[in-house]
Amino acid sequence: MRFFKPVYICILIMAFSCNKETVKKNGIIPQPNFINYQEGTFPITENTTIVVEDSKESNWIAAELKSFLDENFDLNLKISAESQSNAIRIIVNHIETDKEAYQLEVSKTGVSITANAYQGVFYGVETLKQLLTPKTIIKKPVLGFVSIKDSPEFGWRGMMLDVSRHFLEKDSVKKVIDILAMHKMNKLHWHLVDGIGWRIQIDQYPELTKKGAWRKVKAYKKPWEDFETTYKDSEGEVYGGYYTKDDIKEIVAYAAERFIDVIPEIEMPGHSEAALQCYPEFICEDAENTGVYCAGNDGSFEFLQNIIDEVVELFPYEYLHIGGDEVGKEAWLNCRRCQKRMRDENLQNGEELQSYFVKRMEEFVHSKNRKLIGWDEILEGGLPERAAVMSWRGFEGGIEAANAGHDVVMSPASPLYFDYNQGTSEFEPPSWGGYNSLLAVYNFNPIPDDIAADKRHHILGGQANLWTEQVKSLSHIEYMMLPRLSALSEALWTSPEHKNEEEFIKRMDIHFDRLTALDYNFAWSAVSPNYEVTYDKTNNDYVLELTNELGIYDIRYTLDGSTPAMTSEIYSKPIRYSDPIDLHAQTFRNGAPIGFPLKRLFSTSFTENTKVIYTNPYDVSYSGGGDQALFDNRYATPRGDDSNWQGLPQKDFEVIIDIGAPTNLSYIGLNFFQHLASTSVMLPTEVTIAISKDGKDYQTVYNQALETVKDRDPIIKRIEADFEEQNLSFIKITAKNRGQLPEWHTRKGDAWVFIDEVSIK
Structure with a gap:
């Protein structure tokens, strides 16, 4: 392209010279381990060629880059195997070591991405894409000269996606994989089966998907409450879905193209209600379906081994996850066959029987050339010699396993459960509870100090877990993943000496624009x-x-x-x-x-002189912080474990607040809580607010019966009394407790009332 007017040359020079600062603001996530910016720029134009070796993998990566440049900059570049100048060169050395490492150089002759293997090249291209986005900053494909040398700190950088509680369509799973890929994550742990849904086609046991993949939808009940499998065409509302073997192959291939290994999870011996409703012969004798396979029945093992036979044909990666968590053992201890198994195998308790179960399955998994991995409960009773552990109940299980010489993936609920809230606002979408913030994820370190120095190599890495009890859509999944996955990617990719929280925050400011441009529903x-x-x-x-x-x-x-x-x-x-x-x-x-x-x-009228007189004292476990908690300016959030709630069981909440001095007031408000799905806390049946000057004669300013709400999600009910301004010293608040939980509630026993933050003005 020729320019005849000097002014155009000046404009071009200015654009190129300022681009070095622009590149420094590219917001690469995760942070490369070595990056050096230099003077100079290279513009990608229609004359630029993508140069690659002639192989299936290189051509696919080149095609993805070509598509990216076309979509973002209307550039239709040629792909060639012939070396030339003005090129984006993709070079694969075909060396078996450091397969994820790459180098990216931008110089006057173009761009070169060099790696030992295709996987490293793929990550280099992902970095290049970030150098060219977001378009709010990089409006034209002009790259500043830069040298990047990069490789990950940990080899296992993953996320678990639960599709059992709520099914996710095939194309939506691919979009989750896209998000993982752009962050250089390399593991998708796919939670395909659980107690309330079987999601994978098994030819030998067709009922698993004909019936086990579908459940009856019951009014005012969460999916796991009174769970009942059914058939897709049954009467009434039915929910479910499953992946055919062709679906599985397509998704696994899609992930493999993006260098993501897929680890299937087939739950055992617990969390298996759906499977056992389809095949009840594997339940313990004279027992209800508690979701636990009978460990004394050899048929249980044959059933699971036949399933694994089909599963390993679909998933080529070396690991198979068997769950192993939260196994109720009561049925085993009351089962004639399980008791015989314990005598025959000289097992002393339920934990040792669980260990027997896991060890027996590990031997079979090993015979299929796979490695068994399970949640940290598989440590109970003794861990199979070759098994790996995924530590979710904190770090302790992972520490124990690693120090004993087992490979470990650290996945502690705090901070890596992505079904937890990521903010404290009452406007956050439904979540399971808990609170895992963005920076808590960023500062996650998979290797605790308690692991011996010579055992630290057993920590393979880490992963987040996204359970979907409360998460029903791709949009909600994106929200719970992002931007926390961005933080986790850096926690697992970037070496500690190159991590910097302050710089991460600056880069996230740019990454927010990138996520916006990709139309992801991320959390602010x-x-x-x-x-x-x-x-x-x-x-x-x-x-x-x-x-x-x-x-x-x-x-x-x-x-x-x-x-x-x-x-x-x-x-x-x-x-x-x-x-x-x-x-x-x-x-x-x-x-x-x-x-x-x-x-x-x-409020401002409550002081140290304010006194609260309780007719019925609050429970010491739910004090909210004591007598001053009702007006301490700390509003409780819609979570039952928020320590700011003050609560009491069975009895009415009734208090008299002695303000301490006559005060002109025209408004009184306070909050009540309810969460039917996971607590015994219910809204009161009636609330009364009365005011008094002398503490003897009270005038009612609010009295209302509250409608029973059967919604299972958390509720904060705001009660507000507006009245003509009066000078008063006392406030009486009464909230009627329903006493006992109603018949339709999933729990039994005392109902609780939770109260917080009385506001006055």
Whole structure:
């Protein structure tokens, strides 16, 4: 291309010279282990050629790169096996070591990506894509000169995807694989079967998918509550799905093209209700279906071995996951056949019987040229010599296994359960509970200090687990994965000496744009506003601090309850107040609101002189923080394990709050909680709020019976009383407890009432 006017030359020079700074802001995730920026730029144009060896793998990688450049920059590049200048060269050395390592060089002659194997080349191309995205920053395919040498810290960088609780269509599984691939993750642990759904075709046992893949949908019940398999065409609402063998082959091949190994999980000996409803002959004698295979029945082993025979034909990777977690042993201990097995094998307890079960299956798995891996419960009673452990109940199981010479994948629930919340807002979508933040994931280290130095090589790496009890769609899966998977990819790829949390946050600012451009439904939880309130005794006022986890972007706020806009005040220093404020805060990025809003009413009339008189005391296990918890400016979130809830069983919640001094009030509000799916906490049946000047004569300002809500998801019910302003000193609040859980509840026993944060103004 020729330019005749000097002004065009100047513009081009300016564009190229500033590109070095642009490249430095490319937001590569995970951070390469060596990167050196240099002066100079290389533009990719229609005359640039992708040069590769003539092989199936190289041609596929080149075609993917060609497609990327076409979609993003309207460039239709040629692919050639002949060396030439002005090229993107993909060079494979075909060496068996360091298969994931790569080098990427950008110089005046073009781009070269060199690796020992196709896998390394693939990762180099993924890095190149990130150098050229997002388009909000890289508007033209101009690369700054750079030298990158990179290889991963850990060989196992994975995520477990549960498709048993909620089925995910084949094309959606591929989209999950795409997300893993762009982050250089290399393992997909596929949880194909569990207690409430069998998702893989097994020819020898057709009922597993004809019936075991489908369940009756029952009103007001979660899938695992009163679970019942059925047939797809049964009457009533039916939920389910499964993968044919052709589906499995297609997905495994799709993952393999992106250098992702797929590890199937076939649960045993527990979590198997669906399979055992189809084949009840493998349940212990005279026992209900507790989801545990009879360990005294040789047919159980034959059944599972026949299944594994078919499974290993579909999954070429060396590992097979057998679950092994949360095995109830009561049926075994009451089963005639299991007791005989224990006598014959000289087993002393249920744990040793479980160990027998696992060891017997390990021998078979080994005979199929596969390695057995299971959750850390398989340590109980003794671990098979060749078995590997996936440690989810913290690090302890992994430490024990590694120190004993077993390979380990670290997958502790904290911080790697991606079905947990990633923010504290009440607006977060349904989750199983718990809280695993973005930076907690980033700072995950798979190798604890308690592992002996000569055993640390047994830590293969780590993985996140995404269970889907509460997750029903691809969009929700994306939300729970992202951006936490971005943090995990760096925790597992980048060596500790090259990790830097502050730099990671800067790169995530750019990666957010990349995720947006790819139309992923990711979470802004890490930048949604949080708060802390303290009382300043010296100045007799309150101090409100606003922040977010990453400490970036503007937080704008109002104190009158109105929705923040770009014209609203930017938070820059602690907010001091001595009168009630109705805070509404929102994070803004590039002029637009992002994340969840923060809405809180903060009172000022409650002081150290305020007293609370309880008719029925709260339970010591759910104190909320003590007598002052009802007005400590810490609002509980919609989780039963939030320590800010104050609760009591069976009896009514009834308190008199002595404010401590006459106060003009016109509003009283408080929150109640309910979560039918996982707690015994229910909303009260009736709430009454009354006010008094002298603590003797009370005027009712709110009285309402609350409708019973059978929704299984967590609920926060806000009770608000607005009344004509009055000068008063006492507030009486009564919430009627239903006493016992209703018949339709999955639990039995006392109902609980949970209360938090009385607000007044």
